[in-house]
Amino acid sequence: MHFEANPSDAEAVIRVISRIAELPADAWNALAGDSPFLQHAFLHALEATGCVGPDIGWEPAHLALFRNGRLDAAMPLYVKHHSWGEFVFDWSWADAYRRQGLNYYPKLVCCVPFSPVPGPRLLAGNDADRTMLVETALELTRELGLSSFHILFPTAPDHAVLEALPLMHRSGFQFHWNNAGYADFDAFLAALTHDKRKKIRQERKKLARLGVTFRWVEGRDSRDADWDHFFRCYADTYARHRSEPHLNRAFFATLRKTLPDNLVLIIADRHGEPVACSFCMKDGQRLYGRHWGTLEYLPGLHFETCYQQGIEYAITHGLQVFEGGAQGEHKLARGLVPIATHSWHWLENSGFREAVDRFLERETDAIVHYMDELEAPFRHEPPSKG
Structure with a gap:
């Protein structure tokens, strides 16, 4: 896939990378931080062993921002032809598109495949570069004629950038144990x-x-x-x-x-x-x-x-933390407590965008109420729901 963007920063060039092996591991890891799921070796293993690839509906399209040949920012990104392995469930959105004679797939998704683990998704050292990554992903969505763009399980400091852009926020929760x-x-x-x-x-x-x-x-x-x-x-x-x-x-x-x-x-x-x-x-x-x-x-x-x-x-x-994975109220009885998770979404179709936005408002209210109603497993107040 050939795509190159020249954002407002005159020194920056953003390219789509179809194989993470094309990017230097040390430079990627310096941006990714400590999470093992964002390490170059983890994402490369998925590609090299055929767990992700165009033939199974996971087409790598990572964004890489270069300045003077140096990798300054990146985003793990995939063109998806289904919703398997994401753990932010949008099957009903896809069905609504189908019933209107529209195609929901393919779509563009920023995530770690098969891993519902919160972490940074906009791998950059400053908000300006994070913003350029998202703006380029939106441009790529339009350029490829995709239905939508999604960022799954991002954590701070990504949130501040995403809140300032025209994306819809979706709330969720997992159960984590805190030491x-x-x-x-x-x-x-x-x-x-x-x-x-x-x-x-x-x-x-x-x-x-x-x-x-x-x-x-x-x-x-x-x-x-x-x-x-x-x-x-x-x-x-x-x-x-x-x-x-x-x-x-x-x-x-x-x-x-x-x-x-x-x-x-x-x-x-x-x-x-x-x-x-x-x-x-x-x-x-x-x-x-x-x-x-x-x-x-x-x-x-x-x-x-x-x-x-x-x-x-x-x-x-x-x-300090044990993350027990996605879903499962039964984990509450084991000492794990509900922790808020987040995702951000953008739909090209304005009519569906408005409908989904209204749905997400109702869903968020229901999730907040549900989390508040869950009975803590501890004798005193549990750790923060964060």
């Missing part, structure tokens, strides 16, 4: 209400009686057998729903080589044989629960493998 300086897992349990504390302890005792133990395997220390077990569990989760995994074995093998210090496998063994596994990523402050699967149903195994073990790992390693 209040707990000395150990028992200290965390002591902060929960009595019924939730009792339930977690009972589940742990039942699993122990069934011969279940857990081990945390760092990416750098992992073995082939650990990854074989994880992928078998991961693929089985999809097979139960008669579908194929979005991420293939080669993708995880690539991450094991390129981002070993950001990977953690939480493996459940029963009588010494692995039966379940959770795949997590981490940075210096956060643990991100991403994928899981089990080869044997045991009561409480899912909650322990996916949530309790992640929380205990975070406490042990001094991490």
Whole structure:
């Protein structure tokens, strides 16, 4: 895809990059910050192993802003031919377009594929460059005749720029755990209400009686057998729903080589044989629960493998936040609390733009009310909903 923009900054040139391998990894990572999901190696692994690409509806179209040959700003960007793997659900918008004889796809989406993880999306050192990235994305949307442009799960300081541009804001929420300086897992349990504390302890005792133990395997220390077990569990989760995994074995093998210090496998063994596994990523402050699967149903195994073990790992390693992934009110009972998430949207069709804007106002009111009504799992006020 050939596209080049010359914004108001005379020294800047913005290009569309169809392969992230064309961009220098060090320069990209300097803009991306600490999030493992925005690292050049992570996004390159998705492309190199065929998890994203034009043939499966994820056409990379990253924006790169250069000055004198230096990469000064960037945006992870994709031309999408469906809405899978985004976790900001716009299927009803697509259906409304279809019923009016219009095409919602393709669309332009700024996101991390298959990863509903909040983080920076406008990778730049100042608001002027962030603004140029968004304005160029809107220009690209029109140039390609796409229906819409979307930015999913951005965090500050992106918000200030997005609020000043003609995009529509959409609210959402996830469940995250916040470390209040707990000395150990028992200290965390002591902060929960009595019924939730009792339930977690009972589940742990039942699993122990069934011969279940857990081990945390760092990416750098992992073995082939650990990854074989994880992928078998991961693929089985999809097979139960008669579908194929979005991420293939080669993708995880690539991450094991390129981002070993950001990977953690939480493996459940029963009588010494692995039966379940959770795949997590981490940075210096956060643990991100991403994928899981089990080869044997045991009561409480899912909650322990996916949530309790992640929380205990975070406490042990001094991490501040455990992100439990998208959706799931059941996570509230595990000590995770609702955290606001955000996305921004622009539709080319003015009629649909007005209708969606009215819908988003009602949806935001409903989400705020829902979050306020959720009963906190803690004996006192939970951490901020942020």
